[in-house]
Amino acid sequence: MADGCIKVRGSFAGTWQDMAEGVAFADGRVKAGTGLQPLSTANGILDRLGRGDAASRVVLDFATA
16 A cells, blocks of 8 residues: 555455455455457457356457457
8 A cells, every 4th residue: 555554345245265365366366367359359258258258357459440
């Protein structure tokens, strides 16, 4: 934190496993993969997301549109 303070936040949603995974992600022990895709593939990507079939984050590249 920029001000040197520690902030603790709570949630009534999720499980203990969700919390452990969130802490691991925040600590940098888990990395989120990304994939750069051209804008022309947006519809297919949305279909994959709807099916829960996207294994990583997808970034749309507007420069190649």
